[in-house]
Amino acid sequence: MNRTKCMTLVVSLALFFPFSASRLRAQSDPGPRAGSANAGNFYPTLNPAEQSMFTQGMQAFMEVDSVSGAMTNEGGTGLGPSFNGNSCAQCHAQPTMGGSSPGLKSPQNPLPNPQVALATLDGASNHLPPFITADGPVREARFVVTVTQQGSFPDGGVHGLFTIAGRSDATGCNLAQPDFARELGRNNVIFRIPTPIFGLGLVEATPDAALRVNLAANAARKAFLGIRGSFNTSGNDGTITRFGWKAQNKSLLVFSGEAYNVEQGVSNEVFPSERAADPGCAFNPSPEDFPHIDTGEANADVQAFANFARLSAPPTPATPTPSSTNGAGLFDKVGCSLCHSPALTTGPSRYTGMSNVTYNPYSDFALHHMGFGLADRVTQGAAGADQFRTAPLWGLGQRLFFLHDGRTADLLQAIRAHDARGSEASGVVHQFNRLSPSDIQDLLNFLRSL
Ligand code: HEC
Ligand code: HEC
Numbered sequence: 001m002n003r004t005k006c007m008t009l010v011v012s013l014a015l016f017f018p019f020s021a022s023r024l025r026a027q028s029d030p031g032p033r034a035g036s037a038n039a040g041n042f043y044p045t046l047n048p049a050e051q052s053m054f055t056q057g058m059q060a061f062m063e064v065d066s067v068s069g070a071m072t073n074e075g076g077t078g079l080g081p082s083f084n085g086n087s088c089a090q091c092h093a094q095p096t097m098g099g100s101s102p103g104l105k106s107p108q109n110p111l112p113n114p115q116v117a118l119a120t121l122d123g124a125s126n127h128l129p130p131f132i133t134a135d136g137p138v139r140e141a142r143f144v145v146t147v148t149q150q151g152s153f154p155d156g157g158v159h160g161l162f163t164i165a166g167r168s169d170a171t172g173c174n175l176a177q178p179d180f181a182r183e184l185g186r187n188n189v190i191f192r193i194p195t196p197i198f199g200l201g202l203v204e205a206t207p208d209a210a211l212r213v214n215l216a217a218n219a220a221r222k223a224f225l226g227i228r229g230s231f232n233t234s235g236n237d238g239t240i241t242r243f244g245w246k247a248q249n250k251s252l253l254v255f256s257g258e259a260y261n262v263e264q265g266v267s268n269e270v271f272p273s274e275r276a277a278d279p280g281c282a283f284n285p286s287p288e289d290f291p292h293i294d295t296g297e298a299n300a301d302v303q304a305f306a307n308f309a310r311l312s313a314p315p316t317p318a319t320p321t322p323s324s325t326n327g328a329g330l331f332d333k334v335g336c337s338l339c340h341s342p343a344l345t346t347g348p349s350r351y352t353g354m355s356n357v358t359y360n361p362y363s364d365f366a367l368h369h370m371g372f373g374l375a376d377r378v379t380q381g382a383a384g385a386d387q388f389r390t391a392p393l394w395g396l397g398q399r400l401f402f403l404h405d406g407r408t409a410d411l412l413q414a415i416r417a418h419d420a421r422g423s424e425a426s427g428v429v430h431q432f433n434r435l436s437p438s439d440i441q442d443l444l445n446f447l448r449s450l
Pocket of ligand 1: 084085086087088089090091092138139140192193194195196197242243244245246252255256259260263264305306309
């Protein structure tokens with residue numbers, strides 16, 4: 001059939017079957033879901049005392065830090081000497097406080113990357129690294145190795161993007177930023193974007209045994225597709241660690257303490273030493289965050305942050321449509337659900353109504369080899385160079401950037417990036433690729449309904 005005839009046939013088919021016309025269009029990510037942020041509240045069954053703990057936690061999460069705590073609208077104390085952000089809520093912002101990276105494409109709250117303005121806030125003299133852009137995601141940077149005159153050694157740690165040098169509340173501090181241009185030239189820099197904290201109390205309250213049973217389930221199907229999976233564990237007590245892109249952290253309190261110190265430079269009772277310790281840049285005694293029993297504020301900020309995450313409700317998905325319902329079935333059929341587990345159940349919990357609850361994280365909280373395309377060459381605990389925690393997909397519908405480094409804003413690209421030499425997900429992605437365009441569209445619509 002020649003081209004003109006073919007076009008005529010397509011057009012006349014489309015006229016006769018208007019629905020098949022839309023099926024001929026290439027499938028695409030519908031983009032972040034508009035409408036209200038279906039996340040950010042406290043867990044619905046909490047009692048009033050627990051609700052007020054959540055609210056206090058939220059206030060601490062919103063607090064903006066300066067070095068001295070005396071700057072207008074920056075009442076928190078302890079920023080720097082090095083930092084990536086000045087408030088938890090700055091990075092955990094989309095679609096609302098507690099979420100993931102903000103961005104210009106947010107239907108709820110379009111915002112340029114706040115790290116751009118932060119670089120020079122209050123007179124700070126930082127240069128913007130090239131990987132921080134107004135329309136890109138909030139990022140932190142890790143170096144794969146540290147190069148010294150003696151050779152190169154495994155690193156993997158976060159190197160703060162900015163320092164307080166030049167700020168009006170840090171007179172005398174001359175700490176230089178890391179040499180990002182040099183490290184980029186060595187192909188030594190990898191990135192992480194924020195993960196949302198909604199519903200994480202349920203994850204914390206899930207017994208190790210429940211996670212192990214879930215990972216062992218569907219063994220034959222997993223083996224057939226090449227899916228294995230293993231847990232990251234704590235070197236101290238051997239229990240499963242489950243927070244962070246590599247499931248590297250044990251608890252919400254530990255993560256909060258680490259984030260306060262690593263992201264904002266605020267030393268605290270969980271991580272009491274200043275990073276980038278430079279005598280000329282130490283303006284406060286350590287720890288900078290502590291319980292103010294004198295003023296009746298018995299919780300340190302770190303405890304408040306952990307409460308905010310722990311007592312938050314999971315995101316509420318959109319009302320199912322025929323397309324998203326079909327997509328949910330296909331998500332299971334092609335095998336996405338073998339890693340992105342649709343349901344887990346908590347054990348006994350201290351908090352009202354959070355015991356024995358079945359929830360829908362779309363993650364097994366296990367590590368999987370994702371192959372050389374996603375490998376970041378960083379080891380954290382048992383998580384090796386190409387291993388990542390199955391990213392929980394709850395709230396995905398309103399997220400702007402995907403994968404650990406935020407390399408794409410397009411769901412299809414995020415899925416295709418799972419397929420590489422050495423990836424446990426390749427078998428599943430090959431099945432996904434064989435779906436019809438309209439089935440692929442339904443699966444994408446399902447993901448954007450989460
Ligand atoms: C500069 C941006 C930035 C700031 C500021 C920030 N975070 Fe994060 N947050 C991240 C990134 C990036 C990750 C993922 C880190 C990783 O896994 O390596 C993350 C992950 C988390 C997680 C783990 C969630 C999960 O899915 O397991 C928690 C909890 C968290 N942050 C809490 C906080 C708290 C509390 C604060 C304030 C003290 C804070 N963050 C400030 C960027 C930020
Ligand atoms: C072998 C386990 C495995 C399978 C199978 C799998 N995934 Fe994933 N998925 C992961 C891991 C691990 C990540 C995080 C990778 C990273 O960030 O480098 C991820 C990330 C994602 C993300 C990005 C989420 C975010 O927060 O950035 C999406 C979307 C996604 N997967 C969808 C799917 C879909 C759809 C399928 C089925 C076609 C699928 N996945 C199959 C393990 C898997």
